[in-house]
Amino acid sequence: MNFSAVKTALKKNKILNSAVFFDSIGSTSQYLKDNDFATGTVVAAAKQTAGRGKHGAGWVSGEGGLWFSYVINKKIQKPYIFVILSSVAVAQALKEAGIEPVIKWPNDIMARGKKISGMLIENDAYNSKLVTGIGINVNNDTPEGHGINAVSMKDLAGEKVDAGALLISIVKKIDSYISRLPAVKKKLIASWVKYQGHIGGTVISLNRGNKKMSFEVIRTLNSGELKVKDGRGKTRLLSGEVFFK
Numbered sequence: 001m002n003f004s005a006v007k008t009a010l011k012k013n014k015i016l017n018s019a020v021f022f023d024s025i026g027s028t029s030q031y032l033k034d035n036d037f038a039t040g041t042v043v044a045a046a047k048q049t050a051g052r053g054k055h056g057a058g059w060v061s062g063e064g065g066l067w068f069s070y071v072i073n074k075k076i077q078k079p080y081i082f083v084i085l086s087s088v089a090v091a092q093a094l095k096e097a098g099i100e101p102v103i104k105w106p107n108d109i110m111a112r113g114k115k116i117s118g119m120l121i122e123n124d125a126y127n128s129k130l131v132t133g134i135g136i137n138v139n140n141d142t143p144e145g146h147g148i149n150a151v152s153m154k155d156l157a158g159e160k161v162d163a164g165a166l167l168i169s170i171v172k173k174i175d176s177y178i179s180r181l182p183a184v185k186k187k188l189i190a191s192w193v194k195y196q197g198h199i200g201g202t203v204i205s206l207n208r209g210n211k212k213m214s215f216e217v218i219r220t221l222n223s224g225e226l227k228v229k230d231g232r233g234k235t236r237l238l239s240g241e242v243f244f245k
Contacts, residue, residue: 001046001164009168013175015040016070026050028069029122029133037071042171044068051135064140065152066163069133070174076130079123080239081185083107084192084224086132089173090117091195093166094136099156103195105226114151134170138163186222193220204228206238 003021010017018038022045025031030050031043045068048061061067072082083106090109091101094116101117102110109117117136124130137152139160153161177184202217204226215228218235225237 001044001167003044003164006044006164006167010042010171013040013172014179015072016042016171016175016178018042019044021045023047024049027133028067029120029131032069032071032131033122033124033129039071039073040175042068042070044167060143061135062140064138064154064163066134066136066138066167068167068171069131070171072130072132072178073128074130075125075128076123077125079121079130080106080224081181081188082130082132083119083121085177085181085188086119086121086134086174088188088191088195089170089177090119090134090136092173092191093169094153096169097153097157097161097166099153101195102197103192105196105199105220106224111151111156114149116151116153116156136166138166189222189224192224193222196220204238 007019010019017040019042022043024047025045027048027050028043028045032041047063048067051061051067087103087107087109091103094101094109094111099111099116104110107119108115117134119135120133122131122133137150139154140152142150142152142155177188199217200219204215204217206213206215213230215230215238218227218229221227221237225239227235228238229235
């Protein structure tokens with residue numbers, strides 16, 4: 001990746017306009033959480049040795065992938081819009097690169113039924129800091145094993161992809177959306193819903209404490225919530241984190 005070209009391109013952004021790069025780091029998100037950087041700082045790494053996914057799960061982040069995080073120093077009571085705008089930006093950039101993405105509600109991105117990208121939003125409202133971490137399988141070898149269903153852009157394209165150009169594209173989109181909030185919020189949610197495709201009939205599970213509940217999806221609403229029904233046919237709305245069976 002041509003880090004110099006990325007830095008130069010990001011300087012034109014309104015908010016996400018500075019970048020720090022590492023050949024190797026534990027976690028780009030953890031680095032932003034542990035240090036004080038200006039709003040809009042992007043930290044990217046050629047590889048992570050302690051990448052994280054949702055619920056403390058590890059994220060294999062070898063060389064060839066795109067691993068980066070950005071920070072917003074602001075007290076944000078409802079960070080959900082950052083899930084939406086970040087996943088839409090990634091989906092749009094993938095589509096421009098010839099990949100047909102599907103957002104698996106709320107923020108995993110699939111291609112041909114396999115996971116190509118994921119993200120983790122960590123919001124520290126007390127210290128007014130929100131960190132968004134994004135991982136994309138670009139040219140890296142994807143892990144294999146029980147329960148792992150991943151694919152890379154290289155696998156789908158049959159050739160290596162310019163990870164630097166992809167990073168610039170995604171960050172520019174995110175910058176544009178953040179700088180124009182809340183004016184573009186409704187349009188973003190509509191795009192987010194559209195990228196999810198037809199998920200009606202999908203069975204999902206929701207953990208509440210030690211209890212696991214299952215629901216059938218009816219549809220995604222323009223509010224970003226899921227309309228579902230339980231085993232007795234009763235409908236309700238869900239937001240936040242759910243798991244597809």
